Amino acid sequence: MTSAWQVLVVGGTHGNEFSGVQLLKQWQQQPLSFPNLVIQTLQANPKAHECNRRYIDDDLNREFTPQRLADFNLINYEALRAKSINQQFGPKGASQTDLVIDLHNTTSTMGPTLILLHDSHWERQLAAYVQQRMPEAVLLFELEQTYQQWGYLCTVGKRGVMVEVGPQPQSVLRQDILDQMRLMTELILEFTSLQLRNELPPLPATIEAFTSVCSKSLPLDEAGQPLAMVHQRLEGSDFTPLQPGEPIFQYFDGRVGYFDGDEPLYPTFVNEAAYYNSHMAFSLARKISLTVAAPN
Amino acid sequence: MTSAWQVLVVGGTHGNEFSGVQLLKQWQQQPLSFPNLVIQTLQANPKAHECNRRYIDDDLNREFTPQRLADFNLINYEALRAKSINQQFGPKGASQTDLVIDLHNTTSTMGPTLILLHDSHWERQLAAYVQQRMPEAVLLFELEQTYQQWGYLCTVGKRGVMVEVGPQPQSVLRQDILDQMRLMTELILEFTSLQLRNELPPLPATIEAFTSVCSKSLPLDEAGQPLAMVHQRLEGSDFTPLQPGEPIFQYFDGRVGYFDGDEPLYPTFVNEAAYYNSHMAFSLARKISLTVAAPN
Structure with missing residues (x-):
């Protein structure tokens, strides 16, 4: 018998990135449903969204390093929120959640980008599956640190990926960006469900992807x-x-x-x-x- | 003898519109200089810029109606700042400042737009002069109210215009947008200087412009x-x-x-x-x- 996966879809990790918050609203009315997936959704920082800001005190999507999660002297709003999310859906490193999908917008012209933080068969097959069905999708591997070392929220799950779609100004909802985010998220869930049931279709033998090298100040x-x-x-x-x-x-x-x-x-x-x-x-x-x- | 005009160039009326704030910095190092113009610059809301927000309490660019300027019970931050700017450069309706140019960005694809709040020979000649030298410039007349009735900061001057350039996300500096804003501002100053000295060159006999009709919610x-x-x-x-x-x-x-x-x-x-x-x-x-x- 095929086991089920616990999946968490997260929006609003940054309060002024509107697409994820909007999709969560729509999915509350029409829940996401895929065989063998138990899907929960989470608006990660409603307080920041209410203030129409990226965050209240600090970037929530940098709070999930093992060090920061373990440091009880860190008591800014997002540090506390991270610890709470980690309790509820983690704990990171021994998580009860099999997959976290975290939805982001960027003001940059990144198109629909799937960000992957680990390189194994699973991520490559996922990337191939998504790109095969969404040719405009870009695949970006961030491998400068181990999966556990990153401070990203999605690393609270056993597996975690980010959907990063732009260009969209902060505090704006654009239809094309929303459609791309919805489609990429649904493809990730569809892949996960098919993979669990050993029902994946044939995939491309190779994919073109990107791997991050450095940042320029x-x-x-x-x-x-x-x-x-x-x-x-x-x-x-x-x-x-x-x-x-x-x-x-x-x-x-x-x-x-x-x-x-x-x-x-x-x-x-x-x-x-x-x-x-x-x-x-x-x-x-x-x-x-x-x-x-x-x-x- | 040709008289001189007092001119005020304003940036940062909205704290997260970066182009005007940046140009003010550059003009402090290399001051704007045109014959017969006495040019001052003003960063209208440095406190909001420091917080990287449009405003602290309320929109500064809606505070300059005669009613709001006269209402001493309005004591939010921007209401107070408006009264102070009105004292320093106005008073509105009997202003010591002949011309105010207020610099704005928009996330919309407005291109470089010159917004005019009054329709007389002077505004039409200005619009024609700017568009003749900057064919991409768009001319937008907002005439739903009288010049005095608008709450825009630039109405603190005897004449007031706005330079509105986009698309640019909030809190971002784009080179093309900056260049367009600088050029349009310099053309307005050049026109004003030439017009004062009766040295305007021939202008087009007609211009294509836009006049605002309504807003859609x-x-x-x-x-x-x-x-x-x-x-x-x-x-x-x-x-x-x-x-x-x-x-x-x-x-x-x-x-x-x-x-x-x-x-x-x-x-x-x-x-x-x-x-x-x-x-x-x-x-x-x-x-x-x-x-x-x-x-x-």
């Missing part, structure tokens, strides 16, 4: 204030190749800063509004080709 | 919550014709709402993030052709 002055903005060349260019020597920064004094890499890389999260307080300008990823194990 | 349920979002058809369609019968709302239950107007109109401020708290979906404008008086 804006150049700062001695007082820590930006000397430049993201160059127009990069605007809207997420997941398209950036060649060494191409412009990346437009200094306010007229100078231009150039990409000093050794190989073409692929910008991600270009000029994302939420990263201004850390002066992050964009991240860079490498394009990779991954083999996919044939379903049993 | 999202359909709401009995609890005042939105039943729909802006239809994808409208996204990015600012200043392009909307025909009667075209879709405008996508209901969350799958239904579609259609435009019930009698004539084609032109959407503006489509899905602007800042108007979500008032559930405003977009505004509508009519296209008009205006004659321009030949410069003396």
